[in-house]
Amino acid sequence: MFAKLHRKSLPLSLGLLLAGLSTGAIAANATPAVDAGAVAASQPVQVTLFLKLRNEAALEDYIKQTVTPGSAHYHQFLTTSQFAQQYGASNDAISRVQSYLQQQGLNSQVLPSHLAIRTSGTTAQLNALFSTSLHSYVSREDGRRFHKPASQPQVPSTIADVVDVVSGLNNEREYRSHRTSAPAFTAFNGQHPNIQPLAAGSTGSNSNPTASGIPGQYTVGDVANFYDINPLYDRGVLGKGSTIAIVTLSNFYPSDATTYWSDIGLQTKSNRITQVHVDGGGAIDGGSGETSIDVEQSGGVAPYANIIVYDAPNGTGNGYVDAFAQAVSDNVADSISTSWGSPEIYNFAALNINGASDTDTTDVGDLRAFHSIFLEAAVQGQSLFAAAGDSGAYDTARGLPTGSAVGDFSAPLTVDSPASDPFITAAGGTTTPFKYAFGTGPTESITQESVWGWDYLQNYFNTYIGPNVVNLFSNGGGGGVSVYWHTPFYQQFTNGIRTSEPNQSLVYNDPVAGLTTDLILPSHFHGRNVPDISLNADPFTGYVFVSTYDGGLNSGEGGTSFVAPQLNGITALLRQSTGHRIGLWNPQVYAIQNIFGYGWFTPFHSIRAGDNWFYYGKPHYNQGAGIGSLDVANLDMFLQSGF
DSSP: OOTTSOBOOOEEOTTSBOTTOOSSOOOOTTSOEEEEEEOOTTOEEEEEEEEOOSSHHHHHHHHHHHTSTTSTTTTOOOOHHHHHHHTSOOHHHHHHHHHHHHHTTOOEEEOTTSSEEEEEEEHHHHHHHHTOOEEEEEETTTOOEEEEESSOOOOOTTTTTTEEEEESSOOOOOOEEOOEEOOEEOOBTTBOOEEEEOSOOSSOOOOOTTOOOOTTSBOHHHHHHHTTOHHHHHTTOSOTTOEEEEEESSOOOHHHHHHHHHHTTOOOOSSOEEEEEGGGOOOSSTTHHHHHHHHHHHHHHSTTSEEEEEEOOTTSSSHHHHHHHHHHHHOOOSEEEEOEEEEGGGGBGGGTSTTOOTTOOOBOSSHHHHHHHHHHHHHTTOEEEEEOOSBTTBGGGGTSOBSSSTTOBOOOOBOEETTTSTTSEEEEEEEOSEEEEOTTSOOEEEOSOEEOBTHHHHHHHHHHTOTTSSBOTTOBOOOEEEEEEEOOGGGTTOTTOOOOOSSOEEEEEETTTEEEEEEEOOSSOOEEEEOSEEEEOOGGGOEEEEETTTTEEEEEEESHHHHHHHHHHHHHHHHHHHSSOOOOHHHHHHHHHHHHOSSTTSSEEOOOEEBSSSSBOOSSOBTTTBTOEEOHHHHHHHHHTTO
């Protein structure tokens, strides 16, 4: 099947620290940094002013109605101009902001949604505008330079009643892609790892001709087998008339996707990929493989859907929110996915503002900006998906040195953003059934689809090779409880919803000051629970993909970055089948699960086994796999019936 492609070799020695392998760089807001002084006054800086919504409560109510059968506005999605007129900033408010910026010598560009205004100027101009001083910092962790305000920025009183968030003054954060590789252990006593399929997955179907049937080399055809997508293909439902969007932070080679589809024998629509470079676009870099994955998976699940790739630069402060805002304001795509994120807590004042209290969980980052964008998408009927993360229940552990040594951080229970927002569907990860053996150890099996967490491998190595030889903490499907977003309406009556755990803190072992508490997380907070829906993401039961940047064909790849685009592609199929946009998934899928539970005719398979290092699989909602994995044919049946 893959004869035309070069297979990349990934040798790793047994005994290496294998946790947290990622192609996306991450600079944590909590990482200690050295103040290198004020940024040069003439240095250009671009920022985006996100404007306050009008009638936000009414907007949320309208969104509920669009996905609630029998409501007055069921499936009456708005256009971008209708959103701007009813919920975006008023013309007077926009004129006031633009006039004020012009007085400061700054030009401006308004999004058609009236949700944001982009502007740029010199450091001196923006320092004066926001009554702060941008300083350059050098990370002690990796030497990366970035800038951020040395003091809390102040929105001018003239426009403070209009501006909600200023994004771009701080470019400390680099989002990471939620892609993980299976550790390719070298031979042990002359033997190589033995990985074999145990079952076809959730439904037992094996009818898709593009499937490989081999764990670690699965294709989109295997996804169709696992999650009962084939009945839609048999009816000619291939995503025709649907448009998928990918929001990403790296540019890519579109030929990677066409090569992947061709080499698995998948017939697709030609000339289907359009690229939109936001804020100058992303680079061809270590994240390019992520973009390739997103396009290959979403466009492979829905082979006749159109695809728009919105790429923006990483580490600019406002690139990510700008790309999302553009994709939603354009309102061409019926569904949008992203596979990038960072810990939710990195937005909090305690980790961003000099002198802030270690209990200050005020949002000074982009959580509010993302939220406004996602509300617009929901009312326009655009379905959104975000990877929930690959660090299990401990989202910060994947990007920070974690342990008890000098220079290490603690590992509090945390979730990933933007997946934690209540108006996006958080894509979690499972392990599909397979059997495995390493070296001289015995063969063991995962006998049912389980929450993805590599402690099952950790236990194997500890038992048969020796304790502490391999450290796999905390690779697994992201999940837990938000400590910023409250429990949304659609989770209020869901069995298994939890509050945040007590005694969770982000502590740094400073080489000079000793143990330093950077943030104390709220206890027993009634927060939004993630993930929502999960599909196979474990690299040991993972996938092949093609990335020129990564050397061609890669196998043994996984992470929730595969699940988000797969759900995106599934939505394109549902869009064609039902004849309309699907809208925000969450209220619909939770209502179906709450009423009908699990069974042969329902759209969901409960994930009762496995764990993500803290939260365990259960016969109901759990923070490892959400409400479970999908039976897509059954979900299509429910949506067609107008439930």
